[in-house]
Amino acid sequence: MANTTIYDVAGAAKVSLATVSRVMNNPEKVNPETREKVLKAIKELGYRPNAIAKGLASRKTTTVGIIVSDISRAATSQLVGGIIDIAQKYDYAVKLFSMDEESDKKEVMRRVVAEQVDGILFLNDELNPEEMELVLNHIQDAQIPVVLCNACYEEKSIPSVAIDYEQATYDVTNKLLSSGKKKVFFATTTHRYAINGRKLAGYEKAMKEAGLEANIVRTSGDVSINTLHFTELLKNNEIEALIAVRDSIAVSFINVAISAGYKVPDNIEVVGLQNTKYAILSRPNLTCVDCPVYDIGAVSMRLLTKIMKNEEVTENNILLPYRLVLRKTTKDIK
Amino acid sequence: MANTTIYDVAGAAKVSLATVSRVMNNPEKVNPETREKVLKAIKELGYRPNAIAKGLASRKTTTVGIIVSDISRAATSQLVGGIIDIAQKYDYAVKLFSMDEESDKKEVMRRVVAEQVDGILFLNDELNPEEMELVLNHIQDAQIPVVLCNACYEEKSIPSVAIDYEQATYDVTNKLLSSGKKKVFFATTTHRYAINGRKLAGYEKAMKEAGLEANIVRTSGDVSINTLHFTELLKNNEIEALIAVRDSIAVSFINVAISAGYKVPDNIEVVGLQNTKYAILSRPNLTCVDCPVYDIGAVSMRLLTKIMKNEEVTENNILLPYRLVLRKTTKDIK
DNA sequence: CTGAAAGCGCTTACAG
DNA sequence: CTGAAAGCGCTTACAG
Numbered sequence: 001m002a003n004t005t006i007y008d009v010a011g012a013a014k015v016s017l018a019t020v021s022r023v024m025n026n027p028e029k030v031n032p033e034t035r036e037k038v039l040k041a042i043k044e045l046g047y048r049p050n051a052i053a054k055g056l057a058s059r060k061t062t063t064v065g066i067i068v069s070d071i072s073r074a075a076t077s078q079l080v081g082g083i084i085d086i087a088q089k090y091d092y093a094v095k096l097f098s099m100d101e102e103s104d105k106k107e108v109m110r111r112v113v114a115e116q117v118d119g120i121l122f123l124n125d126e127l128n129p130e131e132m133e134l135v136l137n138h139i140q141d142a143q144i145p146v147v148l149c150n151a152c153y154e155e156k157s158i159p160s161v162a163i164d165y166e167q168a169t170y171d172v173t174n175k176l177l178s179s180g181k182k183k184v185f186f187a188t189t190t191h192r193y194a195i196n197g198r199k200l201a202g203y204e205k206a207m208k209e210a211g212l213e214a215n216i217v218r219t220s221g222d223v224s225i226n227t228l229h230f231t232e233l234l235k236n237n238e239i240e241a242l243i244a245v246r247d248s249i250a251v252s253f254i255n256v257a258i259s260a261g262y263k264v265p266d267n268i269e270v271v272g273l274q275n276t277k278y279a280i281l282s283r284p285n286l287t288c289v290d291c292p293v294y295d296i297g298a299v300s301m302r303l304l305t306k307i308m309k310n311e312e313v314t315e316n317n318i319l320l321p322y323r324l325v326l327r328k329t330t331k332d333i334k
Numbered sequence: 335m336a337n338t339t340i341y342d343v344a345g346a347a348k349v350s351l352a353t354v355s356r357v358m359n360n361p362e363k364v365n366p367e368t369r370e371k372v373l374k375a376i377k378e379l380g381y382r383p384n385a386i387a388k389g390l391a392s393r394k395t396t397t398v399g400i401i402v403s404d405i406s407r408a409a410t411s412q413l414v415g416g417i418i419d420i421a422q423k424y425d426y427a428v429k430l431f432s433m434d435e436e437s438d439k440k441e442v443m444r445r446v447v448a449e450q451v452d453g454i455l456f457l458n459d460e461l462n463p464e465e466m467e468l469v470l471n472h473i474q475d476a477q478i479p480v481v482l483c484n485a486c487y488e489e490k491s492i493p494s495v496a497i498d499y500e501q502a503t504y505d506v507t508n509k510l511l512s513s514g515k516k517k518v519f520f521a522t523t524t525h526r527y528a529i530n531g532r533k534l535a536g537y538e539k540a541m542k543e544a545g546l547e548a549n550i551v552r553t554s555g556d557v558s559i560n561t562l563h564f565t566e567l568l569k570n571n572e573i574e575a576l577i578a579v580r581d582s583i584a585v586s587f588i589n590v591a592i593s594a595g596y597k598v599p600d601n602i603e604v605v606g607l608q609n610t611k612y613a614i615l616s617r618p619n620l621t622c623v624d625c626p627v628y629d630i631g632a633v634s635m636r637l638l639t640k641i642m643k644n645e646e647v648t649e650n651n652i653l654l655p656y657r658l659v660l661r662k663t664t665k666d667i668k
Numbered sequence: 669c670t671g672a673a674a675g676c677g678c679t680t681a682c683a684g
Numbered sequence: 685c686t687g688a689a690a691g692c693g694c695t696t697a698c699a700g
Contacts, residue, residue: 003447003476005677005678006677006678007677015686015687016686016687016688017677017678017679017687018679018680018686018687018688018689019685019686019687021678021679021680022679022680022685022686025679025680029685029686030685030686031685031686034685034686046444048444048445048447048448049448049677049678050390050448050450050676050677050678051448051449051450052386052389052390052395052449052450052676052677052678053390053676053677053678053679053692054677054678054679055386055678055692056384056386056387056390056676056677056678056679056691056692056693056694057677057678057679057680057691057692058678058679058680058692059679059692061386063429066430070415071405071411071414071415071418072408072411072412072414072415072628073411074406074408074411076411077405077406077407077408077410077411077414078406080405080406080411080430081404081405081406084405084430084431084432085432088431088432093429093431093445093449094429094430094431095397095427095428095429095430096400096414096418096428096429096430097418097422097427097428098418098419098422110380110382111382111427113337113382114382114383114384114385115385115386115427116384116385116386142337223611223614223615248611248615251615252615255615255617258617277557277582277612278611278612278615280557281557281582281585281586281589281612281615281616282615283589283592283617294406339693339694340693340694341693349670349671350670350671350672351671351693351694351695352670352671352672352673352695352696353669353670353671355694355695355696356669356670356695356696359695359696363669363670364669364670365669365670368669368670383693383694384692384693384694386692386693386694387676387692387693387694387695388693388694388695389676389694390675390676390677390678390692390693390694390695391675391676391693391694391695391696392676392694392695392696393676393695
């Protein structure tokens, strides 16, 4: 079956192709009767306009580009889930691009621009400030609207959606502190920018205000690596509580601590900063700051549609609410 | 900055736009000297051809469509990870479409076709046979190459990549059986098609050959739901071993069993059929059949490129090797 | 080996 | 309200 074109529809409805185009794009500009005729022909032929031709002619592809570092990470894939649900709803197609440490950032951006996306959702949270500037400059030069989706960078002029990671971590650190703990540790990755940087800042601020020294463990998301780190850590330190940037890291710590003879939460309390499925499958269940990733994705996409359509946006830097989910790895906080 | 077009390059290199097009698509057809001139201009201007215009003119978009049901599931996002790595390598762009239970399947397929993808990677594993036929017919009518990526359907004429789930499950069931266990249970979802159907078939075959009755638990991936099911199950049955279609279900079962006073693996052995990160974060570590999802994605994409380019393919239905990863939830098998 | 020209399937001023 | 025509940025026979 050859694809039906606008000519086929025009022929069937006995009008010109311009009229067919109008009923699809500006229905109010065409006489109701002819409109019905055309609609009928469209339906009968199962016609859908060729998105590529439409894109070239109108210079709008109704496509957004998503730039991720690693789609297989739980938080990333949930963000993308939120994005595509909303994109589908607003009839946008979604193109996926990956940009990791090894990628030539400039090359990736050239690709994205060449693909003629109408807007960009930037999810990569692992760029250093210089790389980030390069990327944003590229986007600005190409004049493509962009929303930073759970990818915090200080630049407030760029629209963004996230939660206030610094405040969230500050709050939960304070809760631990005001329950009487002093030896509160913080486990993060070696990557120092964006989200993990914010979380760390919140932790450090709370510790500093309490007159305590920050205890930072830089480790990996890889269980075989962080198991070694945590084993060592427990050997050399007295730990009353640990907050981890990722749930999987928190769970791994719990496992190591329990194996080493500690009781969670009796000897050590543990908090995760994501609230993924790991939290409910771990034993004990992990207390978490809940980060609404699906919503962040959905709201980002919604914001991007507004920007692309030049609708009024009241708030460019959206911070979604978060909450603390108390489970079994803490006992003194609420 | 207005985007540079092929005209700009032609102007800078003092050749016609046809020549520029040729150096990009058929470089061997142009004189080395002029080729160099053009290449230089391209580089200086940072030119990349407008993918949309190219797509319209050549009727090839170098874009593949991925159809998923739920991107946020661990297995799915890893498949997609494998796909985009290979796609990027072969210079294909990737468009993401979601098709879940509520979707109008025909409408989604129309979208995909309208987007003019050159090929389709179909990852949705949750369609019943009728829906599947509708989808495949639509694809066939549009004459778009397709590869079923970890989405098993009996139809052998459609290219596919997966592992032999039936054989894998049959093998591991037999191992449990030949270690002396008789009360081997099988936990799956309510969804009866494709992969989970194959796994079930392998389990049933092994049980039948051993002259034993199959014990099938249909539950949900939702922990709060399957916890209830498993609590009930343990109350009413004597269970020596349990195999679960998803790791998260296996881990949830382990948690329930331990809470109920059983010892894993001493009283009950447990096996997962995926080998995700849940397996190494659970306590005890979960023994798994390892399903190489990243590879399945990568190989699918590679196979699709061959089909799209009309290269010779020797095997249309690829089954990747799998292996059993022994950990701490089993003790008598090897 | 290179250029002029038609065409990919649409949109959008411009007339009427 | 409707149609004829130009144009979006490329590719690709067709001449030369």
